[in-house]
Amino acid sequence: MKKIFTYSIMALLSTFAISSCSDDEDRPAPDLDGITMDNVSPLNEAGVLTATFTATTADARIASASTTTKGFAVEKVESKGNGIWQVTVKATDFAYVQNGQTVDLTVAQADGINASAVLNVNDPFSIENRYTLAYPYTYSLTDAATKKAIDLPLIINAADEAELANISGFMFIHKPMGNTSVTANGWKAEWFEISPMEDGKGAYLTAKQEAVDKMATQKTPQSLSTFCVAAVAKNGRMQLFPLTNVYACCSETILKNDALQVTAADLKEPGYEKYGTFDASGAMNRIGIFGSDRTQDIEWKNIISTELYTLAPDGKPLENDNFFVSYIMFPERNANYYFSAEPEADYQPGTYLNVERYTLDWKYNGKTYPRISADLQYEIVIK
Secondary structure (H helix, E strand, C coil), X not given: CHHHHHHHHHHHHHHXXXXXXXXXXXCCCCCCCCEEEEEECCCCCCCEEEEEEEECCCCCCCCEEECCCCCEEEEEEEEXXXXXXXXXXXXXXXXXXXXXXXXXXXXXXXXXXXXXXXXXXXXXXXXCCCEEEECCCEEECECCCCCCECCEEEEXXXXXXXXXXXXXXEEEEECCCCCCCXXXXXXXXXXXXXXXCCCCCEEEEEECHHHHHHHHHHCCCEECCCEEEEEEECXXXXXXXXXXXXXXXXXXXXXXXXXXXXXXXXXXXCCCEEEXXXXXXXXXXXXXXXXXXXXXXXXXXXXXEEEEEEECCCCCECCCCCCEEEEEECCCCEEEEEEECCCCCCCCCEEEEEEEEEEEEEEECCEEEEEEEEEEEEEEEEC
């Protein structure tokens, strides 16, 4: 009888214990009221940080964590007990990581109730502001003579030249920064390729056929201000250089003006002359020879002009064409022109193109780089 009573008491206690445990598990978790950030570790070299936070409702159960900050992702969130949780965040794209920035964090319960906070990112491996980038502000996308793409030189510098060895490569990306009023006009980063210089002190940006075709139809300078060059360190960190005030330009343009009209009869009249000056700045802008109001990096004395030929209305070059002479005055960028009679010649009415080539190199640190090679075509109308 004593044993039966003992077993009954033990069974009753066991049933009570199981019931109590079951009640704890089935009891609804309290709603998450908010979270307080306690500690955020610096990013390690792999780009990972951990942060601990306290749920203001101690028994709240957190099921997930996420961030909408570009360039970051939450890897996991786990309980450390007593209402303390730890979240692991990883940088997924260093192009969007800046030392000192904030990352938003949202944690949620299974039923969707959530709370948010921000993490302050400390990146001791950042390379921001260690380097500078030098480049010409305008350039011909292609060479007028060879029709091949001109390599835009991008020279990287550092206060401590030894730090240049830390750069492992370069990227060209579309990432608007600063002036948001400038648009890409449909241009894409993948229309260019970037390759390192042999001396390791920079890179070349070269247009692919898609960019060449776009420029052929656009015929106006394209700002590259919505694009960045990224210098990439060996640990993956990047310093971004917006190509502020850089314009890719076409390698040929037509210059039209009413002053460039004569009659066939005028050109046959002995002693006939016609000359004058007009503004050619619009055409100069199109081939990348901007005025001083837009760029200060053009050495006017280094611009070379070469008269090539005059094309007849049928597209064939004229022989011994001496009826038209012109030149551009710098820095005003005015066109001086001069017509003279050729009584022995027989110029038929139509549109003629007098073609002059303008070339300008970019010189930096004792080296010379091709920059502008473009044809200016004076449209001459003979009536």
